[in-house]
Amino acid sequence: MIIAGLKLTKSGGIAVLRDRRVEICIDFPAGTDVDLDAIPAVLAAHGYAVDDVAEWVIDGWNGDKNSLIPVRSNGVSAELTAAGYQDGTVVPEPDQPAVHGRFDIAGQSRPYASYVHVASQVAAAYSSSPFGGASATVLVWDDGCFPRLYRVTEAGRIVGDGALFPLPGHAFALAGQHFGPSHGAAGADADSDGDPGNAGRVRSLAAHGRVQGGVLAVLAELFEEHFEADSAAARQYRQAVVGCGGTAEPSHRYVHAFLRDLRSRTAGVADAHVLASLRSYLGSLLVERLDPATPVNLCFTGSAALDPQWVSALREHPAVEALWVPPFPDDSGSALGAAALHLGRDTGLPSLDWSVARGVAVARRPHVPADWTVAPMRPEELARLLLRTGRPALLVQGRATVGPLALGGRAVLASAAVGGIDGDVVALCLAEYAEAVFEPGTEDRYGQFEHRVRPEWTDRIPAAVSPDGTARVQTVGADDDPILRTILREFHAWSGVPVVLGVAAHPYSDVASALLAGGEDTVWSDSVLYRRAYSA
Amino acid sequence: MTSIKEDNTMNQAPRAMVISFQKSGTHLMQELMLELGYRIVGVPRPRPNAVPEFDDEQKAAVAALVLDKIDHDQLMELHGTAAFEDRTHEAWGALIWHWQQRLGQQVVNRYGQTRINFAESIVTNPYLPFTRFADTPAGLCWIFHELDIHRVDGSFLSEWVETQSPPLVLNYRDPRDTVISMINFLEGRTRAGYGNFYEADIFSTILASKTTWEDKIDYALRDPSFLARDQFQKALWLLNHPKVCKVRYEDLIGPQGGGSVERQVDAVSRVLHHVGSDLDAEEIAGKVYNPDSWSFYKGRSGGWRDRFSARNLARFNEQFGDILEQYGYE
Numbered sequence: 001m002i003i004a005g006l007k008l009t010k011s012g013g014i015a016v017l018r019d020r021r022v023e024i025c026i027d028f029p030a031g032t033d034v035d036l037d038a039i040p041a042v043l044a045a046h047g048y049a050v051d052d053v054a055e056w057v058i059d060g061w062n063g064d065k066n067s068l069i070p071v072r073s074n075g076v077s078a079e080l081t082a083a084g085y086q087d088g089t090v091v092p093e094p095d096q097p098a099v100h101g102r103f104d105i106a107g108q109s110r111p112y113a114s115y116v117h118v119a120s121q122v123a124a125a126y127s128s129s130p131f132g133g134a135s136a137t138v139l140v141w142d143d144g145c146f147p148r149l150y151r152v153t154e155a156g157r158i159v160g161d162g163a164l165f166p167l168p169g170h171a172f173a174l175a176g177q178h179f180g181p182s183h184g185a186a187g188a189d190a191d192s193d194g195d196p197g198n199a200g201r202v203r204s205l206a207a208h209g210r211v212q213g214g215v216l217a218v219l220a221e222l223f224e225e226h227f228e229a230d231s232a233a234a235r236q237y238r239q240a241v242v243g244c245g246g247t248a249e250p251s252h253r254y255v256h257a258f259l260r261d262l263r264s265r266t267a268g269v270a271d272a273h274v275l276a277s278l279r280s281y282l283g284s285l286l287v288e289r290l291d292p293a294t295p296v297n298l299c300f301t302g303s304a305a306l307d308p309q310w311v312s313a314l315r316e317h318p319a320v321e322a323l324w325v326p327p328f329p330d331d332s333g334s335a336l337g338a339a340a341l342h343l344g345r346d347t348g349l350p351s352l353d354w355s356v357a358r359g360v361a362v363a364r365r366p367h368v369p370a371d372w373t374v375a376p377m378r379p380e381e382l383a384r385l386l387l388r389t390g391r392p393a394l395l396v397q398g399r400a401t402v403g404p405l406a407l408g409g410r411a412v413l414a415s416a417a418v419g420g421i422d423g424d425v426v427a428l429c430l431a432e433y434a435e436a437v438f439e440p441g442t443e444d445r446y447g448q449f450e451h452r453v454r455p456e457w458t459d460r461i462p463a464a465v466s467p468d469g470t471a472r473v474q475t476v477g478a479d480d481d482p483i484l485r486t487i488l489r490e491f492h493a494w495s496g497v498p499v500v501l502g503v504a505a506h507p508y509s510d511v512a513s514a515l516l517a518g519g520e521d522t523v524w525s526d527s528v529l530y531r532r533a534y535s536a
Numbered sequence: 537m538t539s540i541k542e543d544n545t546m547n548q549a550p551r552a553m554v555i556s557f558q559k560s561g562t563h564l565m566q567e568l569m570l571e572l573g574y575r576i577v578g579v580p581r582p583r584p585n586a587v588p589e590f591d592d593e594q595k596a597a598v599a600a601l602v603l604d605k606i607d608h609d610q611l612m613e614l615h616g617t618a619a620f621e622d623r624t625h626e627a628w629g630a631l632i633w634h635w636q637q638r639l640g641q642q643v644v645n646r647y648g649q650t651r652i653n654f655a656e657s658i659v660t661n662p663y664l665p666f667t668r669f670a671d672t673p674a675g676l677c678w679i680f681h682e683l684d685i686h687r688v689d690g691s692f693l694s695e696w697v698e699t700q701s702p703p704l705v706l707n708y709r710d711p712r713d714t715v716i717s718m719i720n721f722l723e724g725r726t727r728a729g730y731g732n733f734y735e736a737d738i739f740s741t742i743l744a745s746k747t748t749w750e751d752k753i754d755y756a757l758r759d760p761s762f763l764a765r766d767q768f769q770k771a772l773w774l775l776n777h778p779k780v781c782k783v784r785y786e787d788l789i790g791p792q793g794g795g796s797v798e799r800q801v802d803a804v805s806r807v808l809h810h811v812g813s814d815l816d817a818e819e820i821a822g823k824v825y826n827p828d829s830w831s832f833y834k835g836r837s838g839g840w841r842d843r844f845s846a847r848n849l850a851r852f853n854e855q856f857g858d859i860l861e862q863y864g865y866e
Contacts, residue, residue: 376648388625493583528650
């Protein structure tokens with residue numbers, strides 16, 4: 001049976017399950033409201049017709065009971081009713097559909113089921129984990145909810161276990177409006193419910209700072225005062241904000257108040273130090289409050305699971321026997337999770353047959369844009385080109401990766417000695433050399449944990465090193481992306497450096513669009529090098 | 537470019553060519569020629585300190601072979617820029633593929649038609665096909681697995697007959713061991729897999745589908761298109777030509793591979809003499825055995841005895857008994 005999971009908020013995305021096998025898991029191109037009329041073409045590009053889909057499932061969104069999601073359908077704007085953000089009194093069973101409805105796809109009305117958003121994330125984490133068939137604890141801390149615990153039973157049923165503390169995950173991103181270069185931008189003082197900002201950018205700022213004991217003490221006081229105290233103000237907060245989505249409740253207003261007080265109480269302390277301290281404080285809270293009675297298999301998911309420092313801290317928790325963080329802990333896994341929930345609605349969450357390379361496929365086009373030259377080039381030759389020229393190259397190969405973490409078929413690569421690429425850079429490292437270059441350097445196939453660059457390597461891969469001496473590392477072993485591994489092996493053979501720098505690229509669906517986007521002068525795809533004519 | 541060792545350049549040929557059968561210890565020949573100061577072009581997988589490194593003057597000279605006068609003049613105006621580096625690198629690539637074609641190499645099936653097309657798109661000098669092998673950069677040893685006299689450009693043969701340059705060396709091995717080595721290679725038992733020839737993917741899959749060594753060997757002997765199956769027949773002209781230096785894997789491998797010092801030094805000495813080197817053969821011989829080579833597996837000879845069944849041996853003798861005799865293995 002083929003199930004299509006849909007995420008219709010933000011840019012949206014679709015996942016297709018053929019029984020337990022993940023066939024597709026892609027985000028739609030960024031835009032405004034999701035256009036349902038575009039779904040047939042997306043399916044067709046990956047070999048599916050709309051009528052192949054037996055069941056349609058929609059991920060829930062902001063709302064305590066249900067959500068209203070704006071979409072484009074039949075060429076006009078419309079609203080779909082979907083499930084809300086999380087389970088609770090209205091939806092006591094997170095693994096059962098909360099809403100049923102109908103929508104038009106390809107000119108035909110079709111039924112859909114919708115599950116609460118947080119349950120989609122629980123399902124995406126558990127069903128992709130190595131814990132299938134065993135019980136596990138799932139910790140979800142997404143932008144719009146508190147850090148919530150769920151227990152997945154051996155039978156694959158999801159049971160809610162409450163929240164660790166009453167703070168939505170977007171709080172750290174919002175801190176970027178109070179500290180750092182964005183301080184004073186719209187929203188910081190306006191109780192905005194708008195986009196909280198980019199947590200990754202705040203982490204980058206925090207990497208320039210050091211944790212300060214005085215700031216930690218202030219944070220503990222303010223956190224208690226604003227969110228957990230038995231005071232009228234804190235009680236009012238907990239009544240008004242339950243973690244059902246950033247736009248469904250006034251959570252931003254309260255978090256902004258907390259952050260304003262933090263800024264006031266830390267005047268004179270460098271912003272980077274405050275952010276580093278805040279990051280450390282929240283990570284410590286996660287670890288302290290996670291206090292299971294017995295050792296557990298833990299899945300950590302939600303946008304907070306993109307923070308390698310927090311992920312690493314949880315891995316060290318004495319009660320965590322094994323930790324699994326899906327490479328798609330944020331909304332990129334929500335469509336997949338919704339489909340998995342539906343597959344397991346009667347039989348329990350399935351263990352999925354999946355790969356990180358289930359994103360957009362590369363379509364072949366008969367023409368190359370003008371002003372681009374083509375040349376045959378094996379991956380080994382590409383590695384030598386990176387080394388010889390010191391210039392970056394964009395890789396457009398096979399299926400794009402799912403989620404924001406793992407690099408694979410859509411990445412800009414460069415020598416880590418030279419750099420020259422912007423963004424959240426990743427040190428791609430041959431797995432067998434990772435422990436020699438990084439501490440701890442243990443297997444990290446999706447770039448999820450915190451690693452420090454060993455001192456003897458900092459001068460050899462300077463572009464991979466963050467100001468705090470850490471690096472995002474993705475180990476590439478024999479079972480991982482064969483093209484990346486070939487490039488790394490050849491680069492190592494010629495330079496003695498088992499690391500190549502990478503950054504995620506747009507999930508291009510064909511080479512021509514990558515060339516026309518104009519980001520890089522050198523693009524490699526399927527053993528062909530595309531180079532802007534006479535580019536220097 | 538790192539040139540042929542200074543103390544050895546008076547008599548040593550500026551260019552050399554080695555025809556080394558597949559799975560016959562090409563890496564040994566590569567190590568030997570590197571010791572003589574040559575850089576390597578051809579079928580060996582490129583690696584640091586083995587590929588040519590040209591200075592700007594040499595890059596310009598290579599580009600002059602490949603580009604017409606106008607293009608070359610324009611290129612020279614780019615001197616000192618990244619574009620100069622890119623375009624001279626492309627010119628060198630085009631020159632390599634041009635000569636691979638003229639020497640009758642199996643480019644299309646091994647590397648793809650696009651290599652030829654790309655080279656042709658770079659070449660603007662109409663005189664390039666008329667240039668001689670002696671016009672290629674000095675200090676290089678070109679290593680190939682075959683030199684098929686029915687495919688090679690006659691102008692190269694004419695130049696070779698006339699000048700005996702480049703000196704030709706033929707390296708071979710017991711054909712029964714090459715069959716076993718090829719199967720090991722295609723099944724990925726060598727250090728770095730089975731290399732870059734596209735055709736290898738095909739035979740690797742076929743061999744993996746055969747469950748016993750007997751079946752694998754039987755297939756290798758019976759499929760006329762199996763890799764390197766006809767290399768011994770096609771090189772009989774090289775084996776019999778008095779101006780070609782012949783060496784055997786079993787001799788080059790030396791004591792570390794189960795051979796003897798005497799035979800190894802003798803083989804190296806003959807190669808040195810053939811290319812005009814006055815380096816010390818004994819010293820060089822001690823450096824040619826390199827288990828770090830990417831295509832290295834066991835580096836032993838006579839392994840076929842452990843793998844050939846009586847049925848395999850009977851078929852081999854029936855099909856290749858004469859070859860075995862001509863190459864001196866019976």
